[in-house]
Amino acid sequence: MAYLYNQRWQILLEFFEQKRMTRSIQENWLKQYDSIEEVFAKLPQSQFEKFPLISSDEKGKIRVITLLDPDYPKLLKQIDNPPVFLYLLGNNLSYNEDLTLSIIGSRHPTPYGEKVTNLIVDYFSHPDITIISGMAIGIDSIAQKKALSNNLNSIAVLGSGPDVCYPKSELRLYQNLIEKGSIISEYPPGTEPKRYHFPMRNRIISGLAKQLIVTEAGRKSGTMLTAQAALEQGRDVYAIPGSIFMKESQGCHQLINDGAKIIMNLEEMSQISHEIINSLNNHELLIINLINQFRPDFDYLQKLTRLTASAILVTLGKLESLDLIKQKNGNYYLTTKGFHCIK
Amino acid sequence: MKYSKINTSVIQGLSVRNIDLEVSLLKGLPRFEISGLSVRKGQEMYGRVKATLLNNGYQIPRMSIMCHLSEELQQVQDNSLDLALACAILIADDQIQISKKFKEDITIIGGLNLSGEVAAIKGVYAMLQQPKTRFWILPKMTKDELIFQPENQLKNCFLVEDINQVVDVLTNKNLSHYQIDKYELFSERILSEPIALPKKLQPLGQLAIEIAVAGWHPALIVGSPDSDKPLLKNNVAQFLPLLDDQSYIEIRSLYSIKGLWQDVLAKKEIQSFELLDPNYSKQEILGGRSELRPGVITMAHQGILYLEDINMYKLDQIRLLRKPMDDQFVTLGSQNNQQVYPANFLLLASMAPCPCGYFFEEAQSCDCSKTDINKFKEKIKLTILDKFQLTIILRESAIKKIIDNGFQRNITKQEYKKIIDRILKARSQQKLRCQKHNLDYAFNSNVKPQNFLDFFRLSNKTLQQYGQGNKRKNLSLNAFQNLIRIARTIADLNEDQDIELKHLYEAYTLRVKENIY
Secondary structure: OOOOHHHHHHHHHHHHHHHOOOHHHHHHHHHOOOOHHHHHHHOOOHHHHOOOOOOHHHHHOOEEEEOOOOOOOHHHHOOOOOOOEEEEEEOOOOOOHHHEEEEEOOOOOOHHHHHHHHHHHHHOOOOOOEEEEOOOOOHHHHHHHHHHHOOOEEEEEOOOOOOOOOOHHHHHHHHHHHHHOEEEEOOOOOOOOOOOHHHHHHHHHHHHOOEEEEOOOOOOOHHHHHHHHHHHHOOEEEEOOOOOOOHHHHHHHHHHHHOOEEOOOHHHHHHOOOHHHHHOOHHHHHHHHHHHHOOOOHHHHHHHHOOOHHHHHHHHHHHHHOOOEEEEOOEEEEOHHHHOOOO | OOEEEEEEEEEEOOEEEEEEEEEEEEOOOOEEEEEOOOHHHHHHHHHHHHHHHHHOOOOOOOOEEEEEEOOOOOOOOOOOOHHHHHHHHHHHOOOOOOOOOOOOOEEEOOEEOOOOEEEOOOOHHHHHOOOOOOEEEEEHHHHHHHOOOOHHHHOOEEEEOEHHHHHHHHOOOOHHHHOOOHHHHOOHHHHOOOOOOOEOOOHHHHHHHHHHHHHOOOEEEEEOOOOOHHHHHHHHHHHOOOOOHHHHHHHHHHHHHHOOHHHHHHHOOOOOEEEOOOOOOHHHHHEEOOOOEEOHHHHOOOOEEEEOOHHHOOHHHHHOOHHHHHHOEEEEOOOOOOEEEEOOOEEEEEEOOOOOOOOOOOOOOOOOOHHHHHHHHHHHHHHOHHHOOEEEEEOOOHHHHHHHOOOOOEOOHHHHHHHHHHHHHHHHHHHHHHHHOOOOOOOHHHOOHHHHHHHOOOOHHHHHHHHOOOOOOOOOHHHHHHHHHHHHHHHHHOOOOOOOHHHHHHHHHOOOEOOEO
């Protein structure tokens, strides 16, 4: 049983609590045994069941995807040195690669960074979208937690073996990801995280996604390395600006200086998302095109589409509430987001 | 004992009061005293009655006349007790012998001119709805108000022209002469005209009006002069479905009391439609003055109150409508004499988008500046925008211009019937929902906040699909609630059980925007 180190203490403490042992009894009970392994061997098995962590069964569930497999992510294939083996835990890699988004950032975010991260994930709450990150403390884990709570797909790329939860404090997220999302690593099961693993892992994070958003980053940080990798791979990199006095935003500003796109308000994020196109049906696309070309009045629209008045109202309402069109001065106009829907 | 008692009815405010008028002749100097009415009004009344009786060859007893009303009256039409008092004096003085048949079982209604003619009284229809006695004496001038009465009641009504005829009836002479024929009442004028069909409107306007009328949603119509906006004024009333019997009586009584019976006859089917005049004073809008006359909003009860071009009105005039729209009634009068008048009206207001009106049209050039347009919007924003639940934006219809060539066609009978059926079905849905919750009938637009959750339950799935994270979609709470109300009405019109996503979207197009358009 590969229970995690700190998890074992929790199990032990819970055991004490259940037996209602006082401090002195606890001491005496512990003194009976020579080593800590012995102590855990003595604990009743039921105690462990509450914490279904990485059991040996879980190890068996790890799948290996090779570069030659058809379900190897196509975007990842395009980068310079793609990993030959991907160890996968959790759901299979069957997501829409056009709708992938990496969100990364500092391990010590400010409240501003946390807020922005949550807002971004909220903005992209669409069932088809996938949020990719590194499960690190800070922005990474915040983004992935929010993604899971919004019922989005999420993929974590680890710098250790897929069965090793690092950082350990994100254990709950790790479990949830196995259940609802997926965990990827290029390192074989059981590999401990090493310092030099992480720059390598970062190229996978940027390689998997079409777009990368950096919410907060110090000037010299791992995040910057990921962003550099993304730029080299030809991905779209977006950075959130902050205050010039905040050292957590210096990296973002550097990126903007280097050619990353700046996100100045939430509406600009619509440039990033192509998600809406997929949820539109033919009538809606037709109406968008008509509005773009003729700016027709209601009667004319009805004549051209041959729909009932009620159906047109429904369509207009849907498009307007999706921010694709906007009613102004008695006419409908396309928004920037709407223009992206015209193919 | 020189004493007599006469039943009569008077209108106080909007309510009908059945009054016993007693007269007693006492020994003493000739004078007249009355209790239950102000001294000044009493003396005026006595003066009229005295002159009339003397002019027609009757005598005034040389005694002290004591008159008593069973109820204290404050706001009554001046001459409404004249005929009753004259009869009471004649009977008490034994100048005429009232036949046994009528004793204590006849209600005398009418005013008097000095020549002896019986003058008309307002509100005869309303009085007839609350009969206390079997027989009635009514002024002949008000015979039109009898046309909706059942035949057995008509048999017991006697229409009189002057005081001598009243005496004839009371003494049981030539009764058949004063009775009326049902057929005589339904003169050709009333039976003829069929209901006028409304004009064919732009599809958007048509649909929106349907929704507004079905769920009783106050609507703001913004449109250019060439759109169907001006047409709406004359055609919207036809889309009001027929009322139930109780509401009919309520509204006809209202018209009768206000002295507008001719309107009832002209319309035949009552679809109240009141145009608020920009010159109306506060009293004319809400009702009031000393006799507590009902105002425009009460006359529009169960009907439409139309503000044509909202920029014509003063801010204060529009603000007056706010409270009645919430309460659906209006309270008038001072502490001693308060009256509650019904005012459940549907507010429709039209406005042009800019001073010249052609702001929406690209073909016409509009020179109005941004400031002008903002000023134009200002008035409605400052007063009543938050009370509207629908905005209807109408542009000149390019198609219609070609087809109709300026002459609007009427809706065909089948189309009209279909629309009215849909509205009626939506209404019955709302009624059913109210009955389920043991509430008085309330429209979707005025369901109280405490019942909101019971009436407009949205499934979590719908809400999530609609909002996708942002639940209210940047709408204020008020706007979001209105959105759901309208979505409910749309679902009712389509006979859907639950509010679905498409209904929310449809309502979203018609919502009231913060910046109007």
